[in-house]
Amino acid sequence: MKEVRVRIAPSPTGNCHVGTARNALYNYIFAKKNNGKMILRIDDTDMKRNSEESEKGIFEGLRWIGIDWDEGPDVGGPYGPYRQSERLDIYNKYIEQLINEGKAYYCFCTEEEIEAERREQALKKETVKYSGRCRNLSKEEVEKKLSEGCKYVVRFKVPEKVIRFRDIVRGELTWDGSIMGDFVIRKSDGVPTYNFATAVDDWIMKISHIMRSQEHIPNTFNQVLILEALGAEIPEYVHFPLLLNEDRTKISKRDGALYIGEYKDMGYLKEAVANFIVLLGWHPADDEEFLLMEDMISKFSLERINNSNVVFDFKKLEWFNGIHIRNKTVEELSQLVIPFLKSTEYYEEVVKNPVKLEKIVEVERERIKRLDEVGKVFKMFYIEPEVYDIDEIKESVKKVEVAEMINMIDEAVVELKNIEKWEKNILEDYMRKLCDRINTKPKILFMLLRIGETGSRISPPLFDTFEIIGRDSTIKRLENFKNFLIKSN
Incomplete structure (x- = not known):
């Protein structure tokens, strides 16, 4: 068999389009599987629309998802130059x-x-x-x-x-x-x-x-x-096969969120994007969906390329992203989220306390779909709730009078102040015993504590949240919450 030599030849008239990336990935893994060569050539005969910025975007986009080349404009090779204009x-x-x-x-x-x-x-x-x-x-x-x-x-x-x-x-x-x-x-x-x-x-x-x-x-x-x-x-x-929008029209460069750089900025992991796009027109014989680059290379075959066009499903991409997020170690994911926290009001504390960040990542990674969500999601761990909604509170703990809510929070604060070892298991044990003593259901007290601590009915496990936020801030938040209830009564 003669040497396998494949090429991807994008035009530098826009950044790295998802269709270009999909085609490049197929060429790359085919070359790797067959010990061949991958060539990047820039087809820039459209002199009026070419730009250096677009060429740079192509290089960065392909490399971001794990594609490299043996010959090309930036690495040279025996058949150069690799720009058509040259x-x-x-x-x-x-x-x-x-x-x-x-x-x-x-x-x-x-x-x-x-x-x-x-x-x-x-x-x-x-x-x-x-x-x-x-x-x-x-x-x-x-x-x-x-x-x-x-x-x-x-x-x-x-x-x-x-x-x-x-x-x-x-x-x-x-x-x-x-x-x-x-x-x-x-x-x-x-x-x-x-x-x-x-x-x-x-x-x-x-x-x-x-x-x-x-x-x-x-x-x-x-x-x-x-x-x-x-x-x-x-x-x-x-x-x-062609990539189609959900309305079955052909995806083009004019459609939104189709450049690889955009996916990076939106908080998609490169492994997830590569995993998603490799299945846009091909699937392995074993129908496995979770694929890392080495899996793609070992399982790829041209015979399993589809003839039918493929719909680009953003929900499926988010699903893949969640899977790959959960496949990361806490340490890896903590480093990946940092760029998405730089613009937050609490970034200074993130830098000062990396251990706290890792604890947050550990309890939140099941819920994260995209990394650009973390600034908002992690805020509850660093910033006290700014407002509470009395109607939402009443809806969350129905048939409980506000005066009774105030009493529950007051009792909880007293108990929490007496706990020496601030650990989630100990905190939960104390609060469950409190429920028995004041004759209330844990789901009612725990919901009030959750809202008081985070300002939301939805959060990671309650006592993990308590442990991460810490004693002083937790007690302060709950006292503020009690004062809000008193004013609302």
Whole structure:
């Protein structure tokens, strides 16, 4: 078997899109499984829309989810340069070769003439394609127009035959060349088109497998024709299913939260994002869903790529994120949440007391879906409740008068002040004994204590919360809560 060489070739016209990341991940794990090479090439022939910032975003986004490359613009390699804008001389060499061999030609038709042709073809219900008006110009006619400075493009002569290529997943795909029309391979600004530059690069860089989204199938027919005309070996092709929004429309760069950098900022773990996107079009033979990178590499096979398009389900991504959060150690997760706490009013205490942070992480990680939630979720451990809602309190402990609530909290504070060892098990034992003594149900007292301590009916286990917040702050909070109840009575 020849060396496996795969590539990902994004355009730097936006940050790293989730579709690009999914395709890159498939290429990467396929290369790793087959001891091959992963190549990153920047397809930047769209000179007007390219940006260095977008290229940087692509590098950072792919590396963030664990993808690296053996050759590329930033690491070099034997087939560089790896930006198409730096390879124009290479493309022009092969375009001139095709012209000299009669496989391509200069086209001097204006945009207005081509548009008029298309309108006429549409009216006649004919196939809309370039008519080939300049296809058979004589050498003298061409030289005359060039000497006069006439604007031109270079077109590829499409043979009237059935074009074929084999897709590893979809089988043999065919297209009738007679309805294609001669397509442009060099634009009037001298820059080659995407299809020409891509075909030449894949050939010269010895790419063995071209694996990309199914929207590129029409491009593949053009590229196969170019490769055949150059006498190049045709690579293997795989076309992945499209990613769809929940309304079944195609996901595009204009849709929200689709750049890998956004997921990082929203508090998704890189392992969760990689796990989620690898299953957008593929699944392992054992149907295991929780996958780390090493699992993906060992289990991946092209034969298990789906043909059907895939809906991008944000709820499933959150589920994966929760699973991967809980797979982290407390120490690992504590370090991961720190960047999301820097803007909080209590960040100084976070830095001063890392042990407290680890205790909070330990009790809260079952509830965390995304790391950008932690600033709000952890606040109760550092900041006293600012307000209480008497209606919510009454709703939470029905049929209990406010005066009785005040008495319960007062009794609890007295007991808590007498506890020497401030540990959750001891605290719970004291409070349960108090319930027996004052003849009340634990769920009633515990709910009041929870609201008094945190300002919310929902919190981690109550006495874990007491232990983490500490004696002085707990007693102060409950006394403030009692005073609020007195004023509300």
